[in-house]
Amino acid sequence: MSFRQFAFHNIRRNTSAYIAYFSSSSFAVMTLFTYLLFIHHPDIAKAPLGKMASVGMEIASYITFIFSFLFVLYSISAFLRVRLKEFGILTILGAQRKQLNWLIFLENMIIGTISVATGILGGLIFAKLFLLFGENVLELKNLPMYVPVKAIWITVAAFMALFFIMSSMTSFFVRQSKALEMLQGSSKPKKEPKASIWLALLSVITLSSSVYVIQRELNEISILYALLLDLIGLYFFFTQLSVVIIRLLKKNRRIYWHGINLLWISELAYKVKDNARMFFMITMVTTVACTSAGIVLALKQQAETMYKENPFAFTVYSEDQKQPVFTEKIEQTLKSEGIEYKKFPIRAMLFSLKGLKDQNLNMVRQSEYKEMARSLSLPIISLQDYETLLIQPTVSKKQLPADLTQLTFANEKLPQLMIKKQFKKTLIESVPLAVVNDHTYDQMTKTYKNKIGQDYYYFIPSWNHDKVSTSNSTELKISTELENWDRSINHQIGGFILSRGFQYQTTQQGTNVVIFIGLFIVAIFSVFIASFLYFKLFSDLQQDKRYYHGLSKIGLSLKEMKRTATNQIALLFYIPIFFAGIQTMVGISILGDVYDTGTLTVGLTAIGIFVAIQTVYFFIVRARYLAQLKNVMV
Amino acid sequence: MGMLEIQKLSKIYNGKVSTRALNNIDLTIEQGEFVGIMGASGSGKTTLLNMVSTIDTPSSGKILINNQNPHQMKKNQLAQFRRRQLGFVFQDFNLLDTLTIAENIVLPLTLEKKSLKEMDEKLKAVAEKLGIVEILNKRTYEVSGGQRQRAAIARATIHSPVLLLADEPTGALDSKSSRNVMEMMEKINQTDGTTMMLVTHDPLAASYCHRVVFIKDGELYNEIHRGQNRQEFFQEIIDMLSFLGGNAHELSAVRV
Incomplete structure (x- = not known):
């Protein structure tokens, strides 16, 4: 040989x-x-x-x-x-x-x-x-x-x-x-894991201050600080605090000295300490993966909602109303395809509100709104001077309080407006819309007259947008054509076309790419975790065999062995995921404020999928491990 | 009726060549009796112990412990039987490194989900009896071999088993510790009246028994009873061993 x-x-x-x-x-x-x-x-x-x-x-x-x-x-x-x-x-x-x-x-x-x-x-x-x-x-x-x-x-x-x-x-x-x-x-028998009380305390302090920092203020620097504190806290959590917690748990003999608890809790301290660094790494990577997945999926969902909620297929924004290039192109294209459309000219003016941070509002003329309302069958009410009909978008998180009775503007020279009625509908962009009568509108916009752009909204009744359109629909074909044309012309003209179909399509494709790539990363990552845990278990197998063989002789039943071993394997598999879950929820609920739709559910779905994959591995590993141990049970 | 009844017990290991490890053994151990089993390596004494310990099944014959036949029980029932009725002491102690001495001792009671009060009382009583109170909170690797074996005896007796089975309990100990451990076993036998069966190579350990049974090639060969004097009994055992296998020193080696 x-x-x-x-x-x-x-x-x-x-x-x-x-x-x-x-x-x-x-x-x-x-x-x-x-x-x-x-x-x-x-x-x-x-x-x-x-x-x-x-x-x-x-x-x-x-x-x-x-x-x-x-x-x-x-x-x-x-x-x-x-x-x-x-x-x-x-x-x-x-x-x-x-x-x-x-x-x-x-x-x-x-x-x-x-x-x-x-x-x-x-x-x-x-x-x-x-x-x-x-x-x-x-x-x-x-x-x-x-x-x-x-x-x-x-x-x-x-x-x-x-x-x-x-x-x-x-x-x-x-x-x-x-x-x-x-x-x-x-x-060789391993020494009892030791932990420093001070480092454990440091873990508690850094973790809680991480949450504090990010809740007080949200910007790039605070996120960075919070992340750093979180990293330190989590590391000492696994290496120190966990050992302290287990030791405290052992002090409670009512729980610890009860059935098989004595067996698996005593093992737990060793297993956690042995695998602390791995737990730390798995937790961090899983958190990042799930948070990003949550945000990507939320973006996708947001694009879909925006598409469904937007009643207008095309919007033309132009600074100068004497510039008919865009509308002519759209109308010409639609006519040549034989598609009926309605066009609504809107001159919306953006105002900031007083007292509410980052809260804006679009103001439009009642006469312009009426045209739109008739076609979309929206409520029309008569408005006196300085009365307003408030329309809040459905998809945006930037909602005004529902019990608001009047609008006060950041510019103190402007008069207050009484809210006569309000309802929810996404109409113009994702900001609230205040409809006022023509006289009020002229009063309010007197000083800005030259700055108001002329926008056109195209409503196309035959394009059903309740369902998400596929890439071969007429809407998308025409949208793509128009957007391509829009890009090809000179942008010095001062204006552009926006089409909901094309926007939706672009976001979808972008997120699809990310998901496509992300899937593979998650797949390889979870395979690595699972096989590494498998590896860890099997490297301890000889020792565990001896352990259970001895216990079996003094009367540990097969059922109890299975329960003890299952607890141990489950802890190895699920401890990092559990903490990743908590972190993802914190991360998403903070980052989710930036996006408009329910990021949290999506993030939880991401974790759920991850848990499901790990659970499959868990059962495979458990079955193989138990089969090995079963042989030594007498 | 004895505490342990072995009737016409045989064990055959099937393989390419079948080996008859035990042949037609009849043995009765009375309540409160302390019996030693001796024999050369390969004589079948460990097989006999395994059968009585219920961790191996006989090919034919019957074993009754306290009038129950453990070999007719289901697996989980059997595990329960072992931890309620039997106590085990092993050559390599079989204590768990992850637990303290106290936790190791109460383990059989914890598995039975006994109350904390009961566990504490019994732990205190057994630890005092065996003189290991001061090491209760230590780890297994922090105490000596003799202390470890005493802790193992404490674990084997804390639930007052009807039968204590010891497999070479002195095999890994020095002579002083061996003596100490055997004295403890003798004491438990005397004060609690626990029935004991000891398998050993060590004539000194065997000399603490009431009766020593010799096995040769899977069959009962002889048995000798202890009189008043332990020293005399020790000599008798040595003589018996040399008669049985030739040289005395050959047999007193540690079992492999």
Whole structure:
């Protein structure tokens, strides 16, 4: 048996231990390869959205690579710790340190090479599927399969370098130099985890001040401070405060000395302390992922609501009413397609209100409003001087209080307006609209007369906007055509066309790209977490087997063993997600104020999906782990 | 009727070559009796203990503990039977590193969900009896082997089992600690009247028993009873062992 054969046999006979490491590595390879396949696709650069997608994927591929790096680092160090005893035996038999390092190096290189090969093979098998998927999501024309020489080349180089560096760093992982230390290895009883009360206190203080900072004021600097405080707090939470909490829990003997609680709570302190850094990392990344997912999905939802709520297909904004280029183009296009439309000229003036921060309001003439109201069947009331009909948008968060009776303006020279009636409907932009009679309007806008722009709103009855239009609808075709024309002309003219369909479409495509890329990152991240936890569990398996075997002899039943082990595994899986959930909720409820629609539900959905994925892994890992332990129960 | 009744017990391990580990064993241990089982390595004494401990099943024959047949019970029922009726002392102590000595001792009661008051009372009583009060809040790795074994005996007896089973309890201890541990077992046997079965290689440990049963090649070979003098009994055991297997020192080695 040559040395190389020895390394090879070690892997072959340790399949159950290596399988999670191997499959996750090869999944990482596959993901990176898939991204590269997309980025270097010859047709991508030509499509307008493709450019954005490939930039996103480039970033995603870096993230994947960083994750892979950390994952491999953690896995190797955990794996080597379990095998210390084996290295001890080899040392006793006369193996030199150099030879041990060579053995570990060989093993890792074998695994690395195989996972690179299988990853690329898997990537190639699913490549067409991925391209089809990409075509669909990004609404690109046909993306043909090609021979991704460049993608293969980069993937192989990147991962082989990664495995090579990791494998050569083994002496860094195996610090024990004496054979005896190695033989005792991980079976030495661990000391009770210790924690500093002061650092635990620091965790409480930083966490609470993080919430305080962000609630007092919301801007870039406060967010940065809050994030920093949160990071420190969370780190010491897992490394220190958790140990203190568990110790307090142990003091309560009514809970602690009850049934199997004695078993799993006592183990908990060790498990949390052992995995504190990993918990910290998982929590942070999950929080970032879920918060971003929440915001992206909220943007998507917001675009949809805005589209549905907006009754006007086109809006023309022009500073100068003598500039008919835009309206002529729209009308000409609509006529040539034989589509009926109604056009409402509106001269809206924006006012700031007194006492309410950042609260604006559009004022329009009653005569102009009446035209619009008849077509949209909105209420029409007669208005005296300085009376107003207030129309609040439905989608915006910037609502005026419903019990408001009069409007006071920031400019104190302007008179107050009495609110005669108010209702909700999104009409002109997402700000409240005050309808006043023509005399009042002229009075109010006297000083600004030259600054008021002339806008035109186009209502097209045949375009049903209750449903979200698909990309082949007439509305979108015409919208795209008009927007493209709008971009091509000289913008010095002073005005532009806005179409709800095109805006909606753009946001949808943008968010789709982000989701498309994000999905892969989340997928790889959750696979890494799960397989790392699996790895952790199985590296403790020998010890746990002994533990449960002993307990079984003195009468721990199978049912109790299952419950104890399930609690332990569940805690490993769900502690980080639980804290990520709390953080996401805090983060989203703060950031959500910036956006208009329900970000919180979306964020919770994101966490929910993550929890669901982790739960699947949890059951798989639990089943495999219990099956192993069941054998030692007598 | 004895506390432990073993009737025509046989155990055959099936494999490529079937081995008969125990053959037709009959043994009765009376209430309050302290019995030692001795024999060379491979004689079948551990198999016998495993069968009585209910962690292995006999091929034929019957075991009755306190008139109950544990081998007819379901798995979960059996676990409950073990932790209520039996007490175990092992060579390697089998204490949990993650718990303090006190927590290790009350473990059988905690699993039964007994009240805190009851646990505290019993813990105090058993710890005083075994002289381990001052180490109750220590961890297993902070105390000596002898103390660990005494803690294990405390755990095995805190729930007043009907039968205490000890598997080489002195196997990992020095002679002073061994003596100390055996004295504790003897004391519990005398004061509480707990029935005990001890499997050992160590003639010194066996000399604390009332009766020592010798097994050879899976069959009962002989048994000797203790008279008034323990020293005399110790000598008898040594003689018996050398008669049984040749050289005395060969047998007093630690069991593998």
